[in-house]
Amino acid sequence: MGAYFSEIFRGLQSLAIGMGITFREFFKPVVTVSYPMETIKMSERYRGHTELVENEDGTPKCVACGMCQRACPSKSISLASKSVEYEVEVKGEIKTKKKKVLTKYNLNFTTCSLCGQCVESCNFGAIDFSKDYNLASSRKEDFHFDLLERLKERNS
Amino acid sequence: MSAPIDIQPGETFTLNVGPQHPATHGVLRVKLEMDGEYIVHAETVLGYIHRMHELMGENRTYPQVLPNLSRLDYLGALGYTHGHVLAVERACGIEVPERAEYIRAITVELNRVASHLFWFGAFVMDLGGFTPLMYAIQDREYILDMLERVTGSRLTYCYYRFGGLYNDIDDEFIPAAKAFIPRMRESLKKYDALVTGNIILQKRLKDIGPLSKDICKRYGATGPVARGSGIDYDVRKNEPYSVYPEFDFDIPVYHECDSFARYKVRMDEMEQSLRIIEQGLEKLPDGPIMPKKKPKLIKPPVGDYYQAVETARGNFGIRIVSDGGKNAYRFKLRSPTYSNMHLFDEACEGMLIMDALALMGSLDLVIPEIDR
Numbered sequence: 001m002g003a004y005f006s007e008i009f010r011g012l013q014s015l016a017i018g019m020g021i022t023f024r025e026f027f028k029p030v031v032t033v034s035y036p037m038e039t040i041k042m043s044e045r046y047r048g049h050t051e052l053v054e055n056e057d058g059t060p061k062c063v064a065c066g067m068c069q070r071a072c073p074s075k076s077i078s079l080a081s082k083s084v085e086y087e088v089e090v091k092g093e094i095k096t097k098k099k100k101v102l103t104k105y106n107l108n109f110t111t112c113s114l115c116g117q118c119v120e121s122c123n124f125g126a127i128d129f130s131k132d133y134n135l136a137s138s139r140k141e142d143f144h145f146d147l148l149e150r151l152k153e154r155n156s
Numbered sequence: 157m158s159a160p161i162d163i164q165p166g167e168t169f170t171l172n173v174g175p176q177h178p179a180t181h182g183v184l185r186v187k188l189e190m191d192g193e194y195i196v197h198a199e200t201v202l203g204y205i206h207r208m209h210e211l212m213g214e215n216r217t218y219p220q221v222l223p224n225l226s227r228l229d230y231l232g233a234l235g236y237t238h239g240h241v242l243a244v245e246r247a248c249g250i251e252v253p254e255r256a257e258y259i260r261a262i263t264v265e266l267n268r269v270a271s272h273l274f275w276f277g278a279f280v281m282d283l284g285g286f287t288p289l290m291y292a293i294q295d296r297e298y299i300l301d302m303l304e305r306v307t308g309s310r311l312t313y314c315y316y317r318f319g320g321l322y323n324d325i326d327d328e329f330i331p332a333a334k335a336f337i338p339r340m341r342e343s344l345k346k347y348d349a350l351v352t353g354n355i356i357l358q359k360r361l362k363d364i365g366p367l368s369k370d371i372c373k374r375y376g377a378t379g380p381v382a383r384g385s386g387i388d389y390d391v392r393k394n395e396p397y398s399v400y401p402e403f404d405f406d407i408p409v410y411h412e413c414d415s416f417a418r419y420k421v422r423m424d425e426m427e428q429s430l431r432i433i434e435q436g437l438e439k440l441p442d443g444p445i446m447p448k449k450k451p452k453l454i455k456p457p458v459g460d461y462y463q464a465v466e467t468a469r470g471n472f473g474i475r476i477v478s479d480g481g482k483n484a485y486r487f488k489l490r491s492p493t494y495s496n497m498h499l500f501d502e503a504c505e506g507m508l509i510m511d512a513l514a515l516m517g518s519l520d521l522v523i524p525e526i527d528r
């Protein structure tokens with residue numbers, strides 16, 4: 001009989017302790033942000049979708065070597081290039097040389113797992129993660145990014 | 157108007173819990189044969205989110221498999237990636253710098269705390285208490301913020317590399333982690349007073365859902381499930397790997413075998429993980445995070461390699477059979493909750509359905525990890 005009542009008492013006591021804790025929490029500062037009105041700044045290393053890095057003159061650093069395409073586990077990258085001739089002066093002589101110029105760099109973000117293999121495999125530091133995270137759409141095509149186009153838009 | 161269902165005494169009916177049911181925490185289906193409120197027979201049905209991770213491991217080169225491992229258990233992903241890199245490092249004989257191993261251990265333990273916190277919130281919510289989930293998620297948020305700052309992602313990390321890490325921790329990480337430990341200890345005290353001492357929780361968990369030592373051994377249960385049944389087994393102690401032998405920590409073991417014992421094991425493990433993080437931060441050596449000599453192409457010599465690690469859910473094993481090529485010949489994953497879940501069928505027979513769901517919550521199931 002005594003045990004019965006003491007259990008009821010201890011039970012009620014435990015509920016009161018719990019209520020006390022939630023009551024105290026009630027006056028603690030708010031830790032959330034009201035999202036569309038406020039946003040938080042992404043950390044330095046945040047991995048958004050990849051984007052091309054540019055030279056000082058605004059052209060992409062990428063030399064279209066295709067290492068990133070080969071390293072990608074999900075085959076999310078497709079790129080194309082054309083070779084153009086350009087002239088350089090070597091020891092007073094003008095020589096024509098060929099180099100590859102990137103014409104297309106598409107990222108299929110629907111399959112990208114943000115693993116970082118492409119960024120790591122690039123020997124030229126030509127791609128990096130962006131800080132974009134406001135990416136919502138009901139259309140799949142919206143996630144097929146043309147990174148070259150994005151680079152141009154950024155510069156304009 | 158439909159006629160009332162006429163159930164004869166002794167007649168049973170089938171109840172499907174899931175595949176879309178909040179109590180199963182994912183796409184798991186449990187077929188229950190019920191006699192009123194009592195379970196006569198249970199059958200767990202898997203296969204709704206099978207993604208063939210093992211086959212992907214055999215079709216891709218070794219570095220390309222790295223992101224897959226964190227897609228198994230999205231709550232404690234770092235433990236799984238740790239197992240993978242250790243297995244490949246063992247196969248290729250890559251030496252890992254000490255600093256990298258310490259950072260790995262610290263981040264794995266932080267991830268373990270985050271995983272247990274989420275389990276704690278979700279488990280109490282299964283039992284009908286909503287508030288603790290909010291507190292748990294708030295504490296977990298501190299961990300995710302810290303990990304995001306070093307790894308770049310919040311859940312599905314791809315941070316470890318063969319031989320080391322993707323990048324070093326930054327200046328803010330150490331003060332943040334040091335500030336987190338006392339705050340987490342305060343929170344644990346709060347949870348103890350709010351939840352552990354709560355009479356309703358105790359009535360729902362004590363002596364409910366017994367899992368004997370025998371059934372745990374027969375099904376190969378590991379992790380907190382086995383430790384709640386008095387089996388003193390933790391890979392970090394029994395088959396030490398990484399820098400765990402350097403740390404002083406205990407393995408909480410409870411002998412009551414009920415749901416409350418499993419609850420207590422996880423609550424105590426959080427404290428032990430905090431101890432490891434504390435010591436890790438203290439001992440953290442300077443130095444490189446990648447070895448100087450690292451093979452350019454990961455091609456393990458012909459052989460059969462196995463590595464087990466203790467993740468938040470138990471013993472995770474990874475077996476790699478190499479034929480000397482760029483891809484693994486066989487890539488086998490032994491995931492802990494797969495074994496932990498299967499004992500549910502046998503253990504819940506004769507139980508009330510609400511008690512069985514409490515038992516299922518105490519197993520800490522993460523379905524993508526079972527159905528990988």
Ligand code: SF4
Pocket residue numbers: 050071072073074075076077107111112113114115116117118119
């Ligand atoms: S982050 Fe990984 S998955 Fe995404 S494009 Fe780069 S290599 Fe491919």
Ligand code: SF4
Pocket residue numbers: 061062063064065066067068069079121122123124125126127
């Ligand atoms: S981004 Fe880098 S790795 Fe990819 S094609 Fe360009 S230069 Fe090569």
